[in-house]
Amino acid sequence: MAGTLRVIEEKCTGCGACVSACPYGCITLVEGKATIDESCCQLCGVCISACTEGALELSEAAKEFEDKSKYKGVMVVAEQRRGKIHRITYELLWIGRKLADKLGEELTCVLIGKDVRKYAEGLVRKGADKVLVYDDERLEILREDPYADVIVDAVKAEMPSILLMGGTSFGRALAPVIAARLKTGLTADCTGLDVDEEGNLIQTRPAYGGNIMATIVCRERRPQMATVRYKVMKEAEEDPNREGLVMEMDIPSNLRDRTKVLKEVIEEGQSIEDAEIIVAGGGGIRAPEDFRLLEELANLLGGVVGASRNVVDKGWMPKSRQVGLSGKTVRPKLYIACGISGSVQHLAGMKNSEVIVAINKDPSARIFDYARFGVVGDLYEIVPEMIKILKEIKR
Template sequence: MGNVLTIAEHRKGELRKVSFELIGAGKEIAEKIGGTVETVLIGSNVEGLAEKLGHAGAQKVYVVEHDELAQYSAEGYTKAISDITAQVKPAVILIGASALGKDLTGRLAATLGVGAASDSTAIEVDADNRLLVTRPMYAGRVLAKIAFNNDPQVVSIRPNTFKALPEDTSLKADVEKVAVEPGTIRAKVKEIIEKAAGKKELTEADVVVAGGRGLKGPENFKMLDELAEQLDAAVGASRAVVDAGWIEHDQQVGQTGKVVSPKLYIAAGISGAIQHLAGMMSSKVIVAINKDADAPIFKIADYGVVDDLFKVVPLLKDEIEKMK
């Protein structure tokens, strides 16, 4: 028996979607092991966000506020979370497999002297109330099942893998302010510069529209931008077009880019090299548009259109407009 501790993420005064997904996953685990879901919220002037975590299902929120933690710091966050872990002794710690989480998970596990399962896509609870975690390996060619020898069981979860619980304003979390000294922070984030205001974050989007070399040139990404706007989607790309300078690197999907798990992934003019598939094959529904019937992308696509994307995408846009 033990509790589940989730790590909340926030940016610009707003909680990130993955924070709510972690609570949803934590709730499933807690019900099976007979525990509760608790959340750690770290930052500066962030106590006001605790109420939303309660509405999402967190039963207790530990709020750590310090000026040195206004921006994310691997050293500061690890110190705060490890101090709270020593105090509350959770059975499980859940972290989002976001840029922040990928940086934090290994350091936290090493500090606690335990193992970690990163970028996980499924979690089971065995007969002994221990976790059995599934995570892709070798560019998605293998699914490994990971078991833990000791607590806390540290798991980072791929965004969009678990569902957040419906918001319930009648739910209230017990909020406890925790005084933690972040210790010596040798590397500090001074400023975060966003290149495109309002651009949807790839890893948190429910729909992703991605383009490859079949677009023939950077000017044709405008067509995908318009489709993405209709679908409230993020725009992604294959490595080939990023290397060609057609689109920014932060929009690359794949083994050397970002890993996404949207409800819908539309691949336009992407052949489907294994490095790209590794970044999107866990999408719930995959639609491929490619004039090459032998393109590898069709092997994993739920729906495939063998035709010229310059004919198909405008027709798709027109149909979506009619539906609206």
């Protein structure tokens, strides 16, 4: 359902309140009257609230049906940080390749940043048929305005049926902006994607706190947009003989940037999403200081400490260490669950770990159904023994 923001000229006094209120800078005064730039208006309605004269009106137009035959192929947006391709990109290429093959269409990858042209062939070897490179110093740091301008430019150039982005913090912030500009639907944090015989993207994601899995379809609008949760898809394998097309794109002339980056704060320590070994604590932990025990075990193994939701809700561990649907999805080589019963939302965030070791006093705990090795017992007895043995081995 498309909408229109209209200026009622006989009521507009040219006071400029709407100009100041618009968060997207889409309103200007022309000959004393408010004028809307429809190409950037997000239909957020903030200006309507700011107008004391009632001179702005948001109306819904009649339902418009896209000519879906104009849209072909799958497009994924590569994500890079400080000159390094984020691994979510390879997961997007894996699922994007599967969808494109099923549709019998091309997979296009959009690569954005400064001095990123050198990564294009690597993305082809990971499955892309075509890589669109937007290389400019203004794109060095991830920012919503210029990146949204570039991605919208790529979509208009290629007209993909499906547009996929990473379910990272940046992707979650950027994707809604792009969806609003393209006036299409968006499903966030998908854990499963498929296409039906009509080319509709079947999008699966958790709902109601992870208690059910919802299936969402955008039948009328294109492109069909989704962000994909990190670590739920496989990574695309490299084919050294694969060839594709690399296109160096012109930067849009109207590139906007309303954000000035004063300082970039880089998180210290290893990210839990990228850790190969995780020692996680749950409801069986009696006190916040008891996490020192898990930290000692994790340090001996060269891993990091994670936590279940109830522990984070108590304030015992930071949100960045939470594993589960409402936290991080992880896929380490080794996951040691200490005092974690195995709620649906927690299991969804770690069940794809290569090896799961569960320690719990309750023999009927659900976590044991997913563990390769299960230890029924008190973690306060078992973990110290594990630490003792590891220290002896390291001597």
